[in-house]
Amino acid sequence: MTLAAQPSDRTQAARSAILPERGAGDRVSALLWRHPNLLLAALLILPLGWLVVVYLGSLSALLLQSFYSIDEFSGQIRREFTLSTYAELFRPANMDIIIRTVAMSAAVTLGAVVIAFPIAYFAARYARGHWKALFYLGVMLPLWSSYLVKVYAWKLILAREGIITWATDGIGASAVLNGILALPVIGGTSLSTSYIGTWLVFLYVWLPYMILPMQASLERVPQSMLEASADLGASRWQTMRTVIFPLALPGIIAGSIFTFSLTMGDYIIPQIVGSSRRFIGQAVYQLQGTAGNIPLAAAFAVVPIVIMLIYLTIARRKGAFDAL
Amino acid sequence: MTAAVEFLNVSRHFGSVRAVDGVDLSIAEGTFFAMLGPSGSGKTTCLRLISGFEQPTGGMIRIFGQDCSDVPPNRRNVNTVFQDYALFPHMNVRDNVAYGLMVKGVDKRTRHDRAEELLALVKLEGYGDRKPAALSGGQRQRVALARALINEPRVLLLDEPLGALDLKLREAMQDELKALQQRLGITFVFVTHDQGEALSMADQVAVFSEGRIAQIGTPSEIYEKPRTRFVADFVGSSNVLSAEMAASFGAPARPVSLRPESVRIVDEGARIRGQVVALRYLGAGTRVVVAAPGGEISVFLPKGSPVPEQGREVGLAWDDLAMHVMEQG
Numbered sequence: 001m002t003l004a005a006q007p008s009d010r011t012q013a014a015r016s017a018i019l020p021e022r023g024a025g026d027r028v029s030a031l032l033w034r035h036p037n038l039l040l041a042a043l044l045i046l047p048l049g050w051l052v053v054v055y056l057g058s059l060s061a062l063l064l065q066s067f068y069s070i071d072e073f074s075g076q077i078r079r080e081f082t083l084s085t086y087a088e089l090f091r092p093a094n095m096d097i098i099i100r101t102v103a104m105s106a107a108v109t110l111g112a113v114v115i116a117f118p119i120a121y122f123a124a125r126y127a128r129g130h131w132k133a134l135f136y137l138g139v140m141l142p143l144w145s146s147y148l149v150k151v152y153a154w155k156l157i158l159a160r161e162g163i164i165t166w167a168t169d170g171i172g173a174s175a176v177l178n179g180i181l182a183l184p185v186i187g188g189t190s191l192s193t194s195y196i197g198t199w200l201v202f203l204y205v206w207l208p209y210m211i212l213p214m215q216a217s218l219e220r221v222p223q224s225m226l227e228a229s230a231d232l233g234a235s236r237w238q239t240m241r242t243v244i245f246p247l248a249l250p251g252i253i254a255g256s257i258f259t260f261s262l263t264m265g266d267y268i269i270p271q272i273v274g275s276s277r278r279f280i281g282q283a284v285y286q287l288q289g290t291a292g293n294i295p296l297a298a299a300f301a302v303v304p305i306v307i308m309l310i311y312l313t314i315a316r317r318k319g320a321f322d323a324l
Numbered sequence: 325m326t327a328a329v330e331f332l333n334v335s336r337h338f339g340s341v342r343a344v345d346g347v348d349l350s351i352a353e354g355t356f357f358a359m360l361g362p363s364g365s366g367k368t369t370c371l372r373l374i375s376g377f378e379q380p381t382g383g384m385i386r387i388f389g390q391d392c393s394d395v396p397p398n399r400r401n402v403n404t405v406f407q408d409y410a411l412f413p414h415m416n417v418r419d420n421v422a423y424g425l426m427v428k429g430v431d432k433r434t435r436h437d438r439a440e441e442l443l444a445l446v447k448l449e450g451y452g453d454r455k456p457a458a459l460s461g462g463q464r465q466r467v468a469l470a471r472a473l474i475n476e477p478r479v480l481l482l483d484e485p486l487g488a489l490d491l492k493l494r495e496a497m498q499d500e501l502k503a504l505q506q507r508l509g510i511t512f513v514f515v516t517h518d519q520g521e522a523l524s525m526a527d528q529v530a531v532f533s534e535g536r537i538a539q540i541g542t543p544s545e546i547y548e549k550p551r552t553r554f555v556a557d558f559v560g561s562s563n564v565l566s567a568e569m570a571a572s573f574g575a576p577a578r579p580v581s582l583r584p585e586s587v588r589i590v591d592e593g594a595r596i597r598g599q600v601v602a603l604r605y606l607g608a609g610t611r612v613v614v615a616a617p618g619g620e621i622s623v624f625l626p627k628g629s630p631v632p633e634q635g636r637e638v639g640l641a642w643d644d645l646a647m648h649v650m651e652q653g
Contacts, residue, residue: 222408222410224406224407224408224410225410225412227375227377227397227404227406227410228404228406228410228411228412228471229412229423229427230377230396230397230398231375231377231397231398231402231403231404231472232398232403232423232424232427232471232472232474232475233398233399233424233427233428233475234398234423234427235398235427238427242423242426242427243412246414247412247413247414319414
């Protein structure tokens with residue numbers, strides 16, 4: 001019996017030796033393997049903590065502030081719930097700021113869609129290899145340099161003594177430039193002090209944020225779908241309108257969220273390039289700084305959030321995300 | 325009668341790659357025509373030449389006698405069922421099917437009525453409001469078929485349309501496609517790499533190899549009288565006997581095709597003897613590979629006949645008529 005048992009003991013030992021030695025690291029990895037949620041929790045705890053405490057925390061603090069008001073005589077914040085601060089937004093001067101900002105954001109977004117679409121389309125459907133790398137480099141490169149430097153550079157380009165005036169004079173087109181500057185509302189004494197100038201600089205600075213999501217969504221449209229459309233008798237324009245555009249729409253919406261909200265929140269570009277008429281960002285900056293009216297600044301800051309929510313709701317209702 | 329589709333010495337080269345190289349073919353109106361070949365043999369490129377997504381680098385393509393070198397895809401009266409179906413994900417099934425009429429400017433009511441008719445034709449009544457994503461593979465295939473038929477094409481092109489379906493569904497769809505083609509009476513050009521599919525459905529089969537047509541004919545001609553070693557081997561995995569072997573069995577001294585199901589295992593009167601080296605159970609029978617002097621010979625034993633053990637020596641016999649003399653080796 002004992003003799004017979006020996007070899008079987010040895011095979012047992014040999015079998016268990018196939019499993020590796022189990023150290024502390026193995027036990028941790030085994031624990032995580034048996035409880036995948038534990039791993040997920042470990043991964044998410046930091047970003048989730050950031051999101052809840054820092055991000056949502058400050059957002060709710062902002063919201064809370066907007067329901068306070070300021071005492072007109074003492075300048076002290078009255079910590080009582082009131083809607084009077086929001087009512088202040090409807091004063092004509094404040095409404096002007098809101099309308100101006102929304103109109104500019106919409107104009108910048110529209111301009112960005114028009115300019116970005118051909119670029120994104122080329123990059124998604126035709127560019128290969130080196131051309132693709134060149135495209136990414138070309139789109140990203142402006143993002144690597146300082147925002148302020150770019151804006152000041154544009155101020156020089158657009159100024160009355162700048163290169164655009166010089167060039168239009170040179171080709172004898174100064175009448176055209178003057179004609180454009182003479183336009184009501186959007187014109188001004190020079191490009192750098194007009195809404196056109198502000199619009200151009202916004203467009204330049206935010207364009208990459210429109211091109212990249214647009215290109216990503218166009219790239220996901222399979223070639224066979226374009227062929228199917230042509231096969232069924234559609235012209236190129238019909239294919240563009242009924243197949244490519246609807247399928248690229250989620251990307252266009254994503255890009256427009258960037259251009260729209262970035263324009264609405266910016267307070268530097270309109271300060272450097274443009275007329276002295278204020279945008280929401282500048283109003284917030286001045287209200288929380290020099291004026292010390294935190295509640296009204298907060299109420300102004302809520303405006304872009306509300307507008308974006310309305311915008312996305314409409315987009316969803318219109319079926320912009322159906323292709324997702 | 326003018327042919328539905330005619331290729332006159334057509335070539336399509338991509339740089340140095342000759343995807344299609346000097347193809348001549350003529351597809352008669354109303355036939356079910358299969359283009360059969362392994363991947364990279366040029367069959368799909370030929371289909372895309374007919375639809376207009378590729379342009380020939382040489383030769384001429386005529387559709388119903390009309391040279392279509394300058395005719396873009398959207399102006400050709402042919403429609404395609406794509407391999408991945410290419411249904412528009414943002415449209416429901418009805419709008420997908422009605423697309424061909426929509427781009428022609430047909431009013432909504434008319435085109436929706438017509439779409440419903442076609443959905444009924446492919447047995448998908450009541451699916452009009454669904455999105456393609458909510459359909460199974462087989463249902464998507466039918467929608468793609470209905471969509472391709474709405475413009476009443478005179479030639480319907482099908483690019484491996486059954487490739488993504490499982491076996492059971494594939495067989496059912498084969499029957500349906502064949503029945504549909506007979507009912508509509510239009511020309512079907514069907515690309516496949518599945519020889520069984522080509523043989524069972526088509527009136528005419530063109531076997532492609534390396535950008536050229538190796539053989540063109542009816543399914544029985546292709547199967548029983550393969551012209552080349554490639555056709556014999558690709559269609560039905562035939563035995564190809566060398567010229568010397570053929571001569572020793574009393575056939576002309578040329579390569580000979582011998583179908584596995586024509587070979588019998590016998591004890592007496594064997595033409596040749598060899599050792600069983602492999603057995604493959606196929607359900608309907610067993611494939612026995614016998615190593616004989618001069619090469620291996622496959623034998624198909626139908627269910628019920630005794631199967632020899634591996635390693636045993638067996639004798640093989642076949643009728644003279646079973647040997648088909650090929651033009652080339």
